[in-house]
Amino acid sequence: MADLIDLRSDTVTRPTAGMRRAMAEAEVGDDVYAEDPSVRALEERTAELFGHEAALFVPSGTMGNQIGMRLVCEPGQEVLCDADAHVVTYEMGAAAAVFGISTRTVVSDGRGWRGGTGTGRLDAEQLIAQVRPRGDWHLTATAAVAVENTHNRGGGLVQPLDQLERLWAWSREAGVAVHLDGARIWNAHVASGVDLATYGRLADTASVCFSKGLGTPVGSVLVASAERIAAARLWRKRLGGGMRQVGVLAAACTYALDSHLGRLAEDHEHARLLAKRLGVDPATVETNMVVLDDVPAPVVAEAAKAQGVLVSQVSPRRVRLVTHLDVDRAGVERAADVLAGLLDR
CATH class of the missing domain: 3.90.1150.10 (Aspartate Aminotransferase, domain 1)
Structure with missing residues (x-):
């Protein structure tokens, strides 16, 4: 029809006419050698937008999430997240199957949902209460918590800034990392008016997606510290995500930032x-x-x-x-x- x-x-x-032109005209190089200028420019821009030192282009949000969590969680440790989070609902058990990482979930009580029926609204204290400490050999230690913003199965809800800030402040004292699944962080930014750098600085690692609201055909970017992104590059290669003249896709992402955000x-x-x-x-x-x-x-x-x-x-x-x-x-x-x-x- x-x-x-x-x-x-x-x-x-589908890519717009302007996006297709940008892709066709993109300057490219071999990105496995870190020589694709369009990719490098996108990575630098995205890292700056989110207030981080470095970034890495990956083919999918799932890969970005899984590498991001692996950077802050060792095999045999656990990531704690909402029961309806994308990382445990739609990513095929990758944390366990690929990295040996356990995941444990907390059912959101829905407070603050403004009368809706969705779940997934972050309650920092509720999540913190479920964290298992390191150093007790009876328990699987919680190395990281993952937060999804916006929350897909929660009906596109925006996570409250005060709850993100509370979780981040606690995590600094507790030695627990925070991973942000920011597949639709652009929507959260536009809806809330919260700066992207503010969201970015409340996470140790964050995966942001260009192929959803921003309308590109492929692509996500993982942001973190320079040291972590260096390790992420190795994990990307191991997972088969090292691509060559991928600047044609990075150009679409750059166009989307300029024209679709x-x-x-x-x-x-x-x-x-x-x-x-x-x-x-x-x-x-x-x-x-x-x-x-x-x-x-x-x-x-x-x-x-x-x-x-x-x-x-x-x-x-x-x-x-x-x-x-x-x-x-x-x-x-x-x-x-x-x-x-x-x-x-």
Whole structure:
């Protein structure tokens, strides 16, 4: 269907004409030798944006997360995170399977969710209370905590700055590292007004993704100290992530920073419009995701698809809608018409 409206995820976007030109004209070199000028420029820019010493381009957010956690956690130690975090839900058990790292989860109590039904809102004290100390040979020591911002399964919620600050201050005293899964940190930045460097400085390692809200075809960047990024380069090679003339992809990321970051507010506005049309309180929509709860998800998804609208089934009773740069205001309105009609039946 030519005019299909795809709200399954913000990963479905296609490169714009301007982005394709930037990719075609990119200056390239062999990045395994650290000689690709477009990659090096992106890494330096991203490190500076997030207030870190260095950065490393990786092909996926999963690789960025897993290397980031390995940099701060040894085999036999554990990473603590929310039960619905991407690193333990959608990354195929990689921490254990690849690195021998244990993961343990805490079910968010949802405080501060502003009446919504999502989980994943960071409560620093709740997480801190579950940390297991080093030095007790009866216990698996907690080496790091991982925080996802925005939180995907929480419906795109933005983590509270005061909770991030509390966790960071505690971690400095406790000797526990903080890893940030910042796949959609751009959305958090635009929605909250919190500077990217502020978010970055509240984590030892952070993975930020360009192929979601920013609309590039491929690519994430891991930021950390220079020493850690040197080690990350070795892990990337071991995992098969060392690529050659990858400046064509880095150029897309640079273009996205220049051209697509500011427009994320439009996606957030579209999400609130969808929410209002579909009976969801717009005040609970913090970024570019709308969650429809207590609906027959398979039935809604199939009926919507038949009318040219694709949605994501999060569970048998939950549907997720994600706005992005490939769906304009008219597309959002048409999707709302279709879905409102189905929900009214």
